[in-house]
Amino acid sequence: MLKTANRHAAASGLPALIPEPVSAVCGDGCFTLSAATVVAAGDGARPTAEQLAELLRPATGCPLPIAASASPGQPQIALALDSTAAGLGPEGYRLEVTPKRVALAAPTPAGLFYGVQTLRQLLPPDVFAAHRVEPAAWRIPCVAITDYPRFAWRGLMLDTGHDFQHLPFILRFIDLMALHKFNTLHWHITDLGTFPLEINGYPRLQDPATLGTRTRGEPPRGVKPGRYTQDEAREVVRYAAARHITVVPEIDMPGHSTPALIAYPQFDCPVPHKTWDFEHWEYCVGNEATYGFLEDVLSQAANLFPSRFIHIGGDECPKDHWRKCPLCQAKMKAENLRDEDELQSYFVRRIERFLNARGRRLIGWDEILEGGIAPNAAVMAWRADKHAATLAAAAGHDVVVALTSHLYFDYPETTTPLDKVYSLEPVPEDLPREHARHILGAQAQMWTDNHPTEKEIERLVYPRACAVSEVVWSPAAARDWPGFTWRLDVHRQRLAALGIVVEPVAGSAPAPAAT
Numbered sequence: 001m002l003k004t005a006n007r008h009a010a011a012s013g014l015p016a017l018i019p020e021p022v023s024a025v026c027g028d029g030c031f032t033l034s035a036a037t038v039v040a041a042g043d044g045a046r047p048t049a050e051q052l053a054e055l056l057r058p059a060t061g062c063p064l065p066i067a068a069s070a071s072p073g074q075p076q077i078a079l080a081l082d083s084t085a086a087g088l089g090p091e092g093y094r095l096e097v098t099p100k101r102v103a104l105a106a107p108t109p110a111g112l113f114y115g116v117q118t119l120r121q122l123l124p125p126d127v128f129a130a131h132r133v134e135p136a137a138w139r140i141p142c143v144a145i146t147d148y149p150r151f152a153w154r155g156l157m158l159d160t161g162h163d164f165q166h167l168p169f170i171l172r173f174i175d176l177m178a179l180h181k182f183n184t185l186h187w188h189i190t191d192l193g194t195f196p197l198e199i200n201g202y203p204r205l206q207d208p209a210t211l212g213t214r215t216r217g218e219p220p221r222g223v224k225p226g227r228y229t230q231d232e233a234r235e236v237v238r239y240a241a242a243r244h245i246t247v248v249p250e251i252d253m254p255g256h257s258t259p260a261l262i263a264y265p266q267f268d269c270p271v272p273h274k275t276w277d278f279e280h281w282e283y284c285v286g287n288e289a290t291y292g293f294l295e296d297v298l299s300q301a302a303n304l305f306p307s308r309f310i311h312i313g314g315d316e317c318p319k320d321h322w323r324k325c326p327l328c329q330a331k332m333k334a335e336n337l338r339d340e341d342e343l344q345s346y347f348v349r350r351i352e353r354f355l356n357a358r359g360r361r362l363i364g365w366d367e368i369l370e371g372g373i374a375p376n377a378a379v380m381a382w383r384a385d386k387h388a389a390t391l392a393a394a395a396g397h398d399v400v401v402a403l404t405s406h407l408y409f410d411y412p413e414t415t416t417p418l419d420k421v422y423s424l425e426p427v428p429e430d431l432p433r434e435h436a437r438h439i440l441g442a443q444a445q446m447w448t449d450n451h452p453t454e455k456e457i458e459r460l461v462y463p464r465a466c467a468v469s470e471v472v473w474s475p476a477a478a479r480d481w482p483g484f485t486w487r488l489d490v491h492r493q494r495l496a497a498l499g500i501v502v503e504p505v506a507g508s509a510p511a512p513a514a515t
């Protein structure tokens with residue numbers, strides 16, 4: 001939050017930062033980026049210095065040479081890894097802008113990277129343009145910022161399982177996340193529309209005949225065909241890691257598995273059935289062959305994605321035909337399971353043991369609480385009426401808040417408006433304080449059931465993701481809707497330079513004026 005005592009000092013150039021930093025004290029004057037500016041990178045800071053220079057060069061045209069050090073009189077942006085800043089935590093940074101020098105220090109490269117994102121936002125919005133622009137000057141207002149995130153899990157979910165998106169779009173999605181200091185891309189890879197990830201040994205997963213047929217919208221749109229090779233998945237992981245974003249893959253099971261079951265019906269229950277509109281929906285979890293298949297898929301996914309968590313879905317599995325399936329019923333008998341909820345729980349525990357043995361943790365949608373949660377599992381709480389975040393966190397399980405009520409961005413803004421998103425408090429009120437540490441953070445979901453185009457996806461995600469970035473990064477006490485609206489008015493210009501047109505917020509507050 002801006003130190004109000006200093007607000008008037010820089011009222012005309014008050015930094016409009018999203019997410020709002022922990023503390024920003026405005027000074028007098030500014031640093032002007034020019035052809036004479038060098039980037040000084042101390043030990044270990046060079047990769048981030050290169051990222052900074054690459055981000056600033058296209059619009060400014062400044063060469064921004066990188067050197068190990070610069071002479072004191074030279075206009076410079078100095079990046080330093082600084083262990084004395086360890087108190088800021090693993091993602092914190094300090095940024096000080098004076099007329100002669102910009103100094104960015106952090107205990108880790110991640111902290112430096114977030115400082116770079118703030119520095120970009122201190123420049124005129126045109127700095128985000130992909131081509132050379134000529135503003136009056138590339139001024140950075142003098143300011144001293146200390147900043148670190150509130151939550152460790154700051155995420156967006158992208159759904160390529162209802163509909164496919166191309167690789168360049170996913171990389172751009174990651175760039176936009178980085179600008180907002182998100183650090184987790186939950187990649188919902190598979191669902192009822194498509195299983196687009198190449199899995200060695202199972203070539204039929206991307207057979208066009210497996211694409212979901214349900215169409216919605218006017219005119220109706222089908223699932224776009226496409227696949228990600230394993231090399232492309234590695235490219236997504238590498239690209240995200242360079243931006244300090246972890247990709248958490250989701251292979252949805254045992255429900256939402258239509259394409260895999262069209263491709264390999266031997267893993268479905270051997271009884272005729274329909275779940276909702278679908279002849280194939282959930283795996284037969286009484287069949288040992290199913291576990292062999294899923295373990296093949298998960299071990300390949302784990303090799304591609306080095307994330308601590310692997311998401312296994314677990315949502316919306318009605319289990320009706322497990323009741324009629326001789327294999328599922330035999331498994332229940334053999335394992336002493338009372339009902340089909342316990343059967344799903346048995347399945348999730350078994351998958352958890354498989355992942356834990358490979359050093360990974362399982363995360364699943366909050367249905368994994370039903371029938372008894374697996375011992376080390378983390379829960380993604382999506383159903384607002386189930387109090388899953390409170391139940392799971394109070395029982396000692398880690399939780400990521402992903403509520404339909406505030407964080408489903410496939411819903412239009414008329415249903416989930418920006419101010420509602422901004423009002424979200426991730427730590428449930430009814431959760432005893434001593435369990436609050438189990439709320440790892442929150443994330444917004446971009447589902448693609450309605451087959452949006454890639455442009456439409458960006459327009460659904462922004463500016464609501466700007467609000468989420470502040471919910472998960474900024475201190476709870478800094479939440480300030482009028483303040484957010486005037487900062488967003490400036491931020492809209494940055495997004496416009498990046499090719500995302502966002503309407504002005506109705507009734508947005510004016511920037512604080514000089515007193």
Ligand code: ACM
Nearest residue numbers: 315316365366382
């Ligand atoms: C979900 O919306 N099925 C998690």
Ligand code: ZN
Nearest residue numbers: 269284325328
């Ligand atoms: Zn079965």
